[in-house]
Amino acid sequence: MYDTGKIIPGLLVFVGLVTFPVWYAFGTDAGPLPNPEKPTKARQCVESTEYMRTSHMVLLDDWRDNVVREGGDRRAKTEDGTEYIRSLQNGCMNCHTSKKKFCDECHNYAAVKPYCWDCHVQPKEAN
Amino acid sequence: MKVLQALGIVLALMLLAYVGVKVPGGRTLFGVVLPYLGFAVFIIFFIVKVMDWAKSPVPFRIPTTSGQANSLPWIKQNKLDCPSTTSGVIGRMLLEVLLFRTLFKNTRAEIHEGPKLAYGTSKFLWLFGLLFHYSFLTILLRHMRLFTDPVPGFVHALEFADGFMQVGVPTLYQTDIVFLGALTFLLLRRMILPYMRYITLQSDYFPLVLLLGIGITGVLMRYVVRVDVIGIKMLSHGLVTGKPLIADSITGIFFIHLFLITVLLAYFPFSKLMHMGGVFLSPTRNLANNSRMKRHVNPWNDPSIKPHSYAGYEDDFRDFMVEAGLPVEKEPEPKPAEEDAPAEGETKSES
Numbered sequence: 195m196y197d198t199g200k201i202i203p204g205l206l207v208f209v210g211l212v213t214f215p216v217w218y219a220f221g222t223d224a225g226p227l228p229n230p231e232k233p234t235k236a237r238q239c240v241e242s243t244e245y246m247r248t249s250h251m252v253l254l255d256d257w258r259d260n261v262v263r264e265g266g267d268r269r270a271k272t273e274d275g276t277e278y279i280r281s282l283q284n285g286c287m288n289c290h291t292s293k294k295k296f297c298d299e300c301h302n303y304a305a306v307k308p309y310c311w312d313c314h315v316q317p318k319e320a321n
Numbered sequence: 322m323k324v325l326q327a328l329g330i331v332l333a334l335m336l337l338a339y340v341g342v343k344v345p346g347g348r349t350l351f352g353v354v355l356p357y358l359g360f361a362v363f364i365i366f367f368i369v370k371v372m373d374w375a376k377s378p379v380p381f382r383i384p385t386t387s388g389q390a391n392s393l394p395w396i397k398q399n400k401l402d403c404p405s406t407t408s409g410v411i412g413r414m415l416l417e418v419l420l421f422r423t424l425f426k427n428t429r430a431e432i433h434e435g436p437k438l439a440y441g442t443s444k445f446l447w448l449f450g451l452l453f454h455y456s457f458l459t460i461l462l463r464h465m466r467l468f469t470d471p472v473p474g475f476v477h478a479l480e481f482a483d484g485f486m487q488v489g490v491p492t493l494y495q496t497d498i499v500f501l502g503a504l505t506f507l508l509l510r511r512m513i514l515p516y517m518r519y520i521t522l523q524s525d526y527f528p529l530v531l532l533l534g535i536g537i538t539g540v541l542m543r544y545v546v547r548v549d550v551i552g553i554k555m556l557s558h559g560l561v562t563g564k565p566l567i568a569d570s571i572t573g574i575f576f577i578h579l580f581l582i583t584v585l586l587a588y589f590p591f592s593k594l595m596h597m598g599g600v601f602l603s604p605t606r607n608l609a610n611n612s613r614m615k616r617h618v619n620p621w622n623d624p625s626i627k628p629h630s631y632a633g634y635e636d637d638f639r640d641f642m643v644e645a646g647l648p649v650e651k652e653p654e655p656k657p658a659e660e661d662a663p664a665e666g667e668t669k670s671e672s
Contacts, residue, residue, distance in 0.1 A: 195375045196620070204601060205368055212364065215468035215561040224470040224562070228551055247570065248547040255490040304550045305466035305476060309487060 228299040233289035240272050240285075251308065254282060283314060293317050324512055327526035331534045331581070338580035339573045351576045351583075352556060353565045359583035366590035371598050380619040382612045385605045387426070391613075405611045417606055421451055446510070453503035456496035457532075459483060460539075463494070467550075467557040491543055501536050504529060528594055531585055538578040548575050 257280045260266035279285040290296040341347045388399025416422040424447035484492035508529045511521040552568030559565035
């Protein structure tokens with residue numbers, strides 16, 4: 195082999211870069227898996243758990259567009275007839291009371307920074 | 322048509338993953354076993370390939386000299402296009418690796434009426450190549466949010482910058498659009514231009530279509546058929562820490578995306594994509610043009626064969642050369658015994 199002085203370090207750099215997550219995991223402590231707090235008030239959300247897991251942001255976006263920009267109705271009913279308010283702070287957070295214990299659990303884990311709180315006032319949490 | 326074959330292969334791979342995960346044990350196979358295998362193949366054969374290249378001697382300097390070489394002191398050298406020092410080579414390589422300078426110098430010949438031949442610069446390949454590579458890099462680094470916990474700061478910064486326009490929810494990433502757009506351009510370039518189509522091989526189409534498949538499934542998962550990111554991160558971060566966990570919420574499209582990436586990784590070391598390592602080993606780029614300053618000895622020369630100068634050669638064969646009437650630099654000493662040797666006065670004075 196020729197130019198081993200350059201090729202071996204080069205390959206080491208390559209392996210180091212592509213295995214970055216592996217040695218990064220050794221150097222840091224992963225937090226616990228996300229465990230969003232379940233509400234005690236209601237048993238059922240406005241949509242199915244699967245839908246809420248993947249698409250709650252779309253729902254919120256639609257609500258905002260509809261209510262704030264198109265003058266839509268604040269009130270809506272779930273499939274089983276329970277009335278709810280289409281609002282982040284007065285609707286969602288009526289049951290999911292804690293941003294810290296509910297929203298942030300998954301958002302922090304997946305490194306998502308939604309811009310809800312650019313406009314909404316962040317709830318002051320006791321803990 | 323070759324492009325249809327490439328498309329067919331990629332579609333078949335997608336179908337394989339989609340159907341495969343429905344078979345018992347298929348989720349573990351496509352979610353854990355094959356990704357590990359693909360990554361191992363990628364690293365091991367990448368190294369094997371580079372070692373193989375490193376075994377080829379490059380005895381002589383063969384840089385492309387697209388500028389004035391180092392010459393007399395009053396002639397200005399083009400230090401980047403014809404470097405004669407290591408620092409010059411480093412500069413040239415940095416421009417090559419980071420900015421694709423060779424592609425920037427791409428020219429195009431056109432025949433106009435007359436007939437007149439015209440040469441012009443052609444920057445599209447450079448531009449879209451650069452856009453593609455940098456958006457791919459950004460996307461790759463952004464994905465580190467799924468492989469690290471806690472997520473390092475540079476990933477947050479990239480996410481923020483990439484979604485700077487705050488379009489829609491989930492926030493639209495600019496690189497997603499640039500990536501797919503540039504790939505489409507690079508594919509269409511090969512499909513539409515007749516002279517490109519003529520020289521394009523199956524192995525040129527396949528990586529492009531494969532990358533498009535990866536990009537499209539990724540974009541679909543973010544903006545259209547949204548997936549459970551938490552479940553996916555449990556798997557992807559689990560793969561990194563050796564404790565993979567396949568949540569039930571992970572759907573088929575994710576496995577398609579993952580399997581195409583697995584195929585890309587396993588295919589990488591055996592394909593043209595190895596230019597990732599090869600660009601550093603291009604002798605026409607990474608050698609200093611210093612042939613006039615340093616002696617470069619051919620490494621496969623037999624050491625038992627000693628250098629044989631012309632003077633030595635003539636010493637060995639002078640008599641035969643004279644006999645054959647060949648000119649010699651040093652006339653042979655006249656032998657006094659033989660009268661037929663034409664002994665001239667001037668040769669005597671020379672010797």
